[in-house]
Amino acid sequence: MGRASALLTPRVLAFGALAVALGLYYGFHESLPNTSTWGDVGFLALVLMPAVLGLVYLALPLSAARERELLLVALAFAILAVVLHQAELNTLADFAKLGAMAFAAFWFLNFFEALSWVVLVACIVPWVDAYSVWRGPTNHIVHKHHHVFSTLSFAFPVPGEASAANLGLPDLLFFGLFLTAAARFGLRVLVTWLLLVASFGATIAIAVAWDKPGLPALPLLSLAFLLANGDLLWRALRRDRAAASAGSSRR
Secondary structure, three states: OHHHHHHHHHHHHHHHHHHHHHHHHHHHHHHOOOOOHHHHHHHHHHHHHHHHHHHHHHOHHHHHOOHHHHHHHHHHHHHHHHHHHHOOOHHHHHHHHHHHHHHHHHHHHHHOOOHHHHHHHHHHHHHHHHHHHHOOHHHHHHHHOHHHHHHOEEEEEOOOOOOEEEEEHHHHHHHHHHHHHHHHOOOOHHHHHHHHHHHHHHHHHHHHHOOOOOOOOHHHHHHHHHHHHHHHHHHHHHHHHHHHHHHHHHO
16 A cells, blocks of 8 residues: 555656646746747647646556446546536636546446457557548538537647647547556556657648648557557467467367
């Protein structure tokens, strides 16, 4: 118990310091110097996104809570996000959405009985996301109902401006899912977090370079998870296959 408390305290302190820093940035970002487009991309990819998503990394030990508790916390954050949005407290609403998606991911992973299930998801969701963004419902929402997309996304405001880059809530959900899977199945947690965060920055950079209003984020996110843990995933899949073969031969 003492060791757990000793490990938890630095995380709590880091979480608090990061939350304060983010609060100051979100409160005063329009007063900061305005930079070039690529300066904005660099700031979002290398500073703001790692800071925001660092909150999920620091909260990762909470994923060990009971399934019911995780679900209740996710629902509580979702309700709080709706209330804050109705009160036009959009920044606070965004962080409530982040909490809802993080705890929903913590809860959802309990249904994955094997690592191979996570790998399967990582191979499927990029295609679904790409179709949705380019030809499906996400494309329609982004171009015809932008206010709906703003409601169902998290904003990363640009320094010195009122504009922001947005990540959809499903992107945050799968970010949390892959990160939690890395922790639960003994993969490379920190490397996974670094590459997952970098994938979001890369997606924004590509969107700016191609002058696109939005690109699917899940293809690079899934690729980042697979690259961070490729050798470990391969060994785990081979072990599972060998165990299954041994079990069938005994019959």
